[in-house]
Amino acid sequence: MHATVKLDALTSLRFFAAAMIVLGHTHGAFGSFGLATTLSLAQGVSFFFVLSGFILAYNYPSLSTAAEIGGFLKARIARIWPAHIAAIVLLYLLTSSLNLGALSHLQAGFTALANLFLIQSLIPLRDVFLTFNGVAWSISTEMFFYLTFPLLITSIIPGWKAKLLFISFIVALFLGFSIAWNIPADDASSQVSMMGLLYVNPLVRLLEFFAGILACGAYQKIRANADGKPASLFSVVECLTVALAIGAMWLTPKLTTFLGMHGVIGTALNYYLIKSGSFVFFALLIVAFALGKGILSRALSNPLLVLLGEISFSLYLVHMTLFQWYLANEPYFSNIPLYVRGPAFWLLALGTAFLMQRAIENPCRKLILSINKTSISKGLASAYPAKAIGYMLVAVSLIVMLKTLPPMFAPQGCQSEQCNYLVKNFTLSKSPQFGDSVRLIAATSRKATSGSSNIELAFKLLQPLPKGYILAVHLLDKNSEIIDKSDTYFSKSSSLRAGDEWVEVATLGGKSGNSQPEKLGLAIYLDPSLPMSVESPVSDYNGRRVILDLSSIQSN
Template structure:
């Protein structure tokens, strides 16, 4: 560092610019982090229903709606953490951080799934494996492709697409969100209409798996974030906010109940099967957007309860739990740990503890180190030296 004759630092301007160029971490919204734990739990209960049942109440809920909650949450949180992307550095930073967020754990899950398949005496199609590792498998309507290896990873393929187009969606979002939301909803409708006379595998792909179909849910999260200031002024802290939070939570639970496929398929107005599939799996998205927007304000009693540290931690490891829960179940079944000599409740408790433990390990040994590595590389590039 050198100084001019007047005592001022010659490099001060460069240092200031470097600090300005660094990505600034947005304040975490703990209530939304905790919500992720409930979404992950819904997915786990759904995927273990054959072994442990639905635990009573969940038997009448469309638990696959949890993926929709994840997508809407993703849109809202990214709009919060990356409100503007105005330079190449912003763009590079965004994509590297998103890569570090999902790909290392996805690769570890794919490798674990490949090992389990080999142990079970099965084989892996080369093309499907390549698509899976590259997070392109949700673009294939072949069920053997989009459910390949670690089956839940199809949603990461969708997320990768959302990340790819996010800079366009967030550009001038405060004035263009309504148009963009309408456009993505039209894309969803077009996908449902285009595949209405196809066989069930194609209808399932078009209504549930396709990144194009699911983009509207991600955009709902971005749109909800644009309304945060108006909503914040309208909702008063204290009991009014608590009443609204409780009401919105009840509406969300009701929507998940109403979206149950048996209920939806009996409705007289659904024009084709893709619509029924979409409603049963994604139809609560607009309610989730409202739920997230209200709880993000953290003005009522429920959002304060969601700030409990155990719930926050479960939310922090929820992505890892989502990624490992089926792998843990397959490992337990392959190695005889699901022996019928134990009661269902005992096996369920043991499974949940094991899945959460493995998720915690994956979170601390894969997720966090990968993100720290990327963050350190980003800061090092700016060469901020006093």
């Protein structure tokens, strides 16, 4: 029999856990008021695992038949799988990437299947569990919890103490393995690391999930004796558990240092504590707020906070995709103050999460749960009423806007003080043009003490230029023979819009043998055999390379 009383305070707490993770991932760009450098915000995932165990034990106190277990698993898949797949689609639409790095086709196919069936966290390789929408590793770990949940609450395996001892032994076993084999703590390692063994591994994280199940049992006993107690007592307990949880998040990353534990043992224990060290205090906090009798839990029952909690799962799934989109388009927003960009990102993330929840998460859950209960047409009609379709249309419009809007924020004209100086003092009387896309508007050559020349070139973008184009800068003798050259990617053109001006710099050597540099050759190409055509007073290579008289642009 399922519980019917909704625990609004716990729903709201889900948002704060998700916010911890978002802050931890984005603080380098937007800041976090010092929270990300003071507290271990990665433990927001640990909070989710503990809360998940609590909520499942609360809603499913027993699963005694195969039909009940099947219904439970169906509900869990309906809860997480559609949003997981939608988040991967969103990743590709916004970033044109599936986050596969340099994986081979075979490896990519394997990781695709692992993500499809949510088993990627079982494989302790970063190139597997962080592919596609990387944060979904925790959803894979949750799926493992769902599969083990019927065993954790059944009486077939006797006693919660025996289960706790066995799960704790597994954690100790992986910690011991990490120590004995000196597994690196480097999260960037493509090989087996502590990230795969101690952070992502569902066998290790199962302890936190089980702590949530035990916390639910404690809650049931406390609730039976809670009536008649003064509200002030519960308010004090709530404040105390919040303080303990925050204190634990501050202390756990430092505990091994305080205890003087170093070497491989200290490294492994410290890694585990940073990621999971506060789960006992999270369990205490969850019990206190589940009672719902204190001032803080009543405040968390505010409908707005409950809504934020309801969209927290979608927020978790989409925030890194949106952050990657922001980083890719960051040059467009350079003139917008940081104190505006940070809140704007949060509004975008919350808005996207809301649409994901209303257009994908909720309707698809209803649709999957309707299977074998009604016809497909009736199931679709129930899952996607007019309001849900409206949310879907708004979501599509948002994606289109995110793909097309950023260039409108880019400042036109010069993008730097160097560009302003160059255009002001070294504008060319006749501006050579490369194809229909780029015009050279200013140029200067400065002699360095080493005898080399620093070539500074100011360009104006006439129309968007795709990534991959290369600027070839050639130092030429009087016969237009190359003395030295620099071929570099157009470093900024792909992130600018029409009308923007920017600077490219090349350093070239002095004379070669008896040849003296007298000219400068410039070409832009995607295919080396076919540079852009140019419009210039002087050019060669059949109108494919601009020629400038070096003496006309040299400066002291």
